[in-house]
Amino acid sequence: MIKNLLLIVRWPNLLMLAGIQFLVYSRLMDKGDSFLTLPLFVLLTLITIILGAGGYVINDYYDMDIDRINKPDHVIAGKHWPLSKVKLIYFFLTGFGAILSVVLALKLGLLNYLFIYPLAVTALWYYSFSLKCKPIIGNIWVALFCAGVVGVVALPDIFLRHTQHIRIELGYYMAFAFLSTWYREIVKDIEDKEGDERSACKTFVVRFGLNAGKYMAILFGLLLLSSLIIWDIAQTNHWIKLVLNVLQGSTVASMALVWWAKHNTYYHYASNVIKLVMVFGTALLLFH
Numbered sequence: 001m002i003k004n005l006l007l008i009v010r011w012p013n014l015l016m017l018a019g020i021q022f023l024v025y026s027r028l029m030d031k032g033d034s035f036l037t038l039p040l041f042v043l044l045t046l047i048t049i050i051l052g053a054g055g056y057v058i059n060d061y062y063d064m065d066i067d068r069i070n071k072p073d074h075v076i077a078g079k080h081w082p083l084s085k086v087k088l089i090y091f092f093l094t095g096f097g098a099i100l101s102v103v104l105a106l107k108l109g110l111l112n113y114l115f116i117y118p119l120a121v122t123a124l125w126y127y128s129f130s131l132k133c134k135p136i137i138g139n140i141w142v143a144l145f146c147a148g149v150v151g152v153v154a155l156p157d158i159f160l161r162h163t164q165h166i167r168i169e170l171g172y173y174m175a176f177a178f179l180s181t182w183y184r185e186i187v188k189d190i191e192d193k194e195g196d197e198r199s200a201c202k203t204f205v206v207r208f209g210l211n212a213g214k215y216m217a218i219l220f221g222l223l224l225l226s227s228l229i230i231w232d233i234a235q236t237n238h239w240i241k242l243v244l245n246v247l248q249g250s251t252v253a254s255m256a257l258v259w260w261a262k263h264n265t266y267y268h269y270a271s272n273v274i275k276l277v278m279v280f281g282t283a284l285l286l287f288h
Contacts, residue, residue: 005089008060009053016282017052017149020177021045023285024153028173030165035108036156043104044156047117048149050097055124055145057090062128094121108156116155120148133201135208139189143182147174169288172231176281179227183220184274187258189213191267214258221255228281240287243280250277 025034025041036044061083101117123141131138151174154166189196189203190213196206205213225248232244250273257270 008057008086008089010056013056014049014052016279018045018049020149020282021048021153023282024150024170024173027285027288028167028170029154029157033162033165034157035160035162036153040104040107040156041153043100043107044153047097047100047104048152050093050100051117051120051124052149054090054093054097054121055128057086057093058125059128059132061086061090063132097121108160110156110159113155113159120145133196133203135202135204138203139182139185142185143178146181147178150174150177167288168234169285172227172234173281173285175227176224176231177278179220179224180274180278180281183217183224183254184271184278186213186217186220187254187267187271187274190217190258191264191271194264214261217258218255221251221258224277225251225255237287240284243284243287247277247281 021041022045025036029036098117098121101114105111105114124145127138127141131141150170154163154170157163157166186204189205190210193203193205193210193213195201196203204216228244228248228251232241232248235241235244254270254273254277257266257273261267261270
């Protein structure tokens with residue numbers, strides 16, 4: 001039970017989500033001047049984790065057939081758990097998150113913005129239900145959520161018009177999170193092309209072909225590279241600049257793997273390289 005629960009909510013991704021938000025809160029904001037005190041930050045992060053966990057659960061619910069092809073060894077919904085149990089866990093997570101959101105809104109005096117939680121829940125559900133198999137818009141949806149995970153930490157202070165303690169690097173990192181996620185999503189779509197075709201999932205790659213998918217991936221690889229260069233130019237710390245240079249080189253390497261791919265393994269390697277770029281780009285926040 002516990003093992004399957006941890007698998008279906010992608011616990012390593014949730015831990016990384018919490019780590020990202022902690023780094024943003026501790027390194028890119030002056031905690032002493034923020035309305036988001038440490039206990040309220042913990043509450044906000046818990047809500048985000050629950051929201052992400054619910055998103056993964058409902059995604060597996062709708063992706064049961066595709067996952068049997070693309071990742072048969074990691075299928076929980078419909079294999080180890082009946083779909084009714086998967087739905088029950090999803091509704092429990094969503095309901096618990098809603099209760100915590102009300103508590104947070106009351107503590108911050110931001111009840112007018114309580115609509116953000118149901119909006120996020122609906123967006124994640126709609127992505128799994130419909131948008132995941134839509135060209136481009138599905139990738140945008142995921143990238144926006146990842147950038148939102150970063151930006152939501154600053155939202156209470158933005159809503160309360162108290163922004164002087166938020167550092168400009170937050171904007172750089174949000175752009176990095178958005179572009180790196182979109183880039184990796186496209187590469188993953190190329191990698192999963194066979195399963196998506198068999199499941200009638202009309203991603204950009206399935207609809208327009210492998211070569212078009214490669215061109216799209218290279219485009220977003222170049223956009224990610226540009227964001228890293230802009231981030232690099234704005235830095236004065238030599239260690240940060242060095243790491244950014246390594247990330248730029250790694251991004252170029254991932255594009256080379258995509259462009260000269262001979263079979264699916266190349267795309268898998270490229271996806272892993274992009275993931276490492278995302279991880280070390282996040283670790284850079286430690287130096288700010």
